Amino acid sequence: MVDLYWNGTLWYYKDISDFSRTKAAIKQRMDSGVCDSAYLNENTFVIVEDSGAVRVYQAVEIDERYELQLLGYVCQHDDSILSVSAFSNQRNIVTGGMDCCLKMWDVEDLIATYSYSFAHLDIITGTDVKPMCSSVFVSVSLDSESLLWDIRRAKPASIFKKNDCPLTAVSWNTTLENIIAIGTAEGSIAIIDIRQTETPLCESNECDRGVHKLLFNPTPERKEQLACCFDNTSVKVLDTQKELMQIYENNSHHDFVRGLAWCKDDLYSCSWDANVLKHIVNEYIASQGR
Incomplete structure (x- = not known):
């Protein structure tokens, strides 16, 4: 017999x-695969699993060693959770996944304050929240x-249908609150x-594989930069104010890239090849004279 879920590992x-x-x-072994995560504050974060579980952890230092304290656990999704996004109030999150259900949570009590069963007609693949807001979010689906x-x-x-x-x-x-x-x-x-959704501001075919993750640069001076990864080994950064012109690309990973994060104007990517890579995007752009 083969298990229904992969085991996962959490590295901090x-x-x-x-x-x-x-x-x-x-380093902590998990009972099932970790599908996504989101920080609430500097030391507290949420992970979601392919078992349908939501866990809230806090990293604490005890006798010069770090430990993860489990602040909360709940399993109310009926299938894998594929996406979690945290609101700026550091208290609420939204989750969505393979059960076609969206849930908004109060993480202090881990109570689903809003639950939208069959929010979509197919698997929910992504969510994100409106910046500096605690009530508005967006979802996308295989429907x-x-x-x-x-x-x-x-x-x-409905803001977009293809x-x-x-x-x-x-x-x-995170800087231009009407742009998705x-x-x-x-x-x-x-x-x-989102103020005029009849026609996209711009649209471009960037890869012959599916888009897996998108992430705007949160630095206000770099608000036009959109990082993206696909169902392959590439990481790209596009300029959304120049018709999605490609300004950076890297293919150093050896397996599918699954995660992206911006930190202090640098981009980080993680992959099934078990590596995390740092991309010094703006130094590269400057060297190209852009």
Whole structure:
């Protein structure tokens, strides 16, 4: 018999200059695969698993050693959770996944304050939250539609639909609160202004593989930079104010890239090859005279 779920491992680093396994402050085996994570504050974060579980951890230093304290655990999704996003109030998160359900949580009590069963007609592949807001978020799904949710309203608004093309990734610009990027299973990316959703601001086919993750640079001076990874080994950064012009690309990973993070204007990527790579994007751009 083969298990239904992969086992996972959680690696926690206090020094991001070296991601060698021996440099990890904490290594913890998990009962199932870790699908996504989001920080609430400097030492507290949420992970979601392919078992449908949500866990909240806090890293604490005890006798010069770091430990992970489990602050909360709940399993209310009926299938794998593929996405988690944290609101800026550091108290609420939204999750979505293979059960086609969206849930908004109060992480202090780990209570699902809002639950939208069959929010989409197919698997929910991504979520993100409106910056500096605690009530509005966006979701994308394999049903080819992106929905804008406001917990103060009875129904969501459809902001993007690409017929017969599953949607696989979404990112909300943290500086420009009306701008959202959406990725598809065909490798295209669209930039949407939620104030006028009839036609994307721009749209471009960036890869012959599906888009897996999109992430805007949170630095206000670099707000136009959109990092993306696909179902391959490449990491790209696009300029959303120049018709999605490619300004950076790296293919150093040896397996599919699954995660992206910006930190102090540098981009980090992680892959199934078990490596975390640092991309000094803006130094590269400067060297190219852009």
